[in-house]
Amino acid sequence: xxxxxxxxxxxxxxxxxxxxxxxxxxxxxxxxxxxxxxxxxxxxxxxxxxxxxxxxxxxxxxxxxxxxxxxxxxxxxxxxxxxxxxxxxxxxxxxxxxxxxxxxxxxxxxxxxxxxxxxxxxxxxxxxxxxxxxxxxxxxxxxxxxxxxxxxxxxxxxxxxxxxxxxxxxxxxxxxxxxxxxxxxxxxxxxxxxxxxxxxxxxxxxxxxxxxxxxxxxxxxxxxxxxxxxxxxxxxxxxxxxxxxxxxxxxx
Amino acid sequence: xxxxxxxxxxxxxxxxxxxxxxxxxxxxxxxxxxxxxxxxxxxxxxxxxxxxxxxxxxxxxxxxxxxxxxxxxxxxxxxxxxxxxxxxxxxxxxxxxxxxxxxxxxxxxxxxxxxxxxxxxxxxxxxxxxxxxxxxxxxxxxxxxxxxxxxxxxxxxxxxxxxxxxxxxxxxxxxxxxxxxxxxxxxxxxxxxxxxxxxxxxxxxxxx
Numbered sequence: 238x239x240x241x242x243x244x245x246x247x248x249x250x251x252x253x254x255x256x257x258x259x260x261x262x263x264x265x266x267x268x269x270x271x272x273x274x275x276x277x278x279x280x281x282x283x284x285x286x287x288x289x290x291x292x293x294x295x296x297x298x299x300x301x302x303x304x305x306x307x308x309x310x311x312x313x314x315x316x317x318x319x320x321x322x323x324x325x326x327x328x329x330x331x332x333x334x335x336x337x338x339x340x341x342x343x344x345x346x347x348x349x350x351x352x353x354x355x356x357x358x359x360x361x362x363x364x365x366x367x368x369x370x371x372x373x374x375x376x377x378x379x380x381x382x383x384x385x386x387x388x389x390x391x392x393x394x395x396x397x398x399x400x401x402x403x404x405x406x407x408x409x410x411x412x413x414x415x416x417x418x419x420x421x422x423x424x425x426x427x428x429x430x431x432x433x434x435x436x437x438x439x440x441x442x443x444x445x446x447x448x449x450x451x452x453x454x455x456x457x458x459x460x461x462x463x464x465x466x467x468x469x470x471x472x473x474x475x476x477x478x479x480x481x482x483x484x485x486x487x488x489x
Numbered sequence: 490x491x492x493x494x495x496x497x498x499x500x501x502x503x504x505x506x507x508x509x510x511x512x513x514x515x516x517x518x519x520x521x522x523x524x525x526x527x528x529x530x531x532x533x534x535x536x537x538x539x540x541x542x543x544x545x546x547x548x549x550x551x552x553x554x555x556x557x558x559x560x561x562x563x564x565x566x567x568x569x570x571x572x573x574x575x576x577x578x579x580x581x582x583x584x585x586x587x588x589x590x591x592x593x594x595x596x597x598x599x600x601x602x603x604x605x606x607x608x609x610x611x612x613x614x615x616x617x618x619x620x621x622x623x624x625x626x627x628x629x630x631x632x633x634x635x636x637x638x639x640x641x642x643x644x645x646x647x648x649x650x651x652x653x654x655x656x657x658x659x660x661x662x663x664x665x666x667x668x669x670x671x672x673x674x675x676x677x678x679x680x681x682x683x684x685x686x687x688x689x690x691x692x693x694x695x696x697x
Contacts, residue, residue, distance in 0.1 A: 311679050433604070
């Protein structure tokens, strides 16, 4: 049976992990490669690097981080943040990433989804959608790390990216993100039921029941989490054992 | 032993090279027909679409040496598309002939409500013969990383080495005397994957 994926996410700025992790026994807890190895050893199902580097010069360091990670971690690796063109994607994939994530670029130029799917296959392309509840009872798509509202409805946009060839959707609820009060179940469910590709739920994880809920009622295929892992609250294995105890298929 | 990874320019092979090297089998890229001369074991981790791969292999003049390699029953490890191409044709690109080493076609998962395609993530491969050297130390079944929308349907059941359930029960790997081919990605399947690579290469390597 296909298992639900548990995906830690590391925010990286100019080649260094931001917000820090609290891993013990790490020579350099700010090194994304060292952190990736810890998650690999804990049995994470995949890993995401989110590059939040502002300057494009420093973004080159991400290519090196990806290459060094691919030498030591044998699990799928996704890189997102600042990727705009098919050439940017190619650079990351050649460095050793298995998938690239795009967000703002896809909204600005949706054709880039078609181009990327044709060039690398849909499995290599994750479209990230940042969604926020609106007064009409639906969700609006935001770009630029959540700063800019668009005209797009999140469900319709999810269907469009699926049609254009995205391999999966990384769905972040901006209302829930950072609250530790749980995922937006209704959003995840609505998107997951509207598309035929996998949906990764992100934003709001505060405890393990939140993950159970979004995988069950929210119909998500995977969960992404950052702080819940970084600060040592839970190891990946703890999460999986808890999910298994609640009847969810996981890889132990 | 000279281990080669077939490279027809379609994508990144670094993770396969990294995994093979970590498993104790450093490999070289095979990019032109002459590279087959010294070769002992061929690894083919295909990626992309069925039809594109056939076209690109032909353009790189690698199609005929690859066919000859398989016809001579030389050692071969196929991964993902390197498994699918062993069959006659694929629903992905009807009309394009595969390597046709084995009879059968490559089909697509049938769409149905709630079924996500591609089949992406970690799933169980149940070994039809757990005593086969490929699966040594892995037990009766193991969980590997999959990402695909199409899968081979071998006509000869004897070939099937493992099966996986995703909406339907499909043949997720085959073995023969000189060959191991799997739909999943051992190079992305952490320790279990590295163990499979070690087993497979120990099985396929020429005995001295």
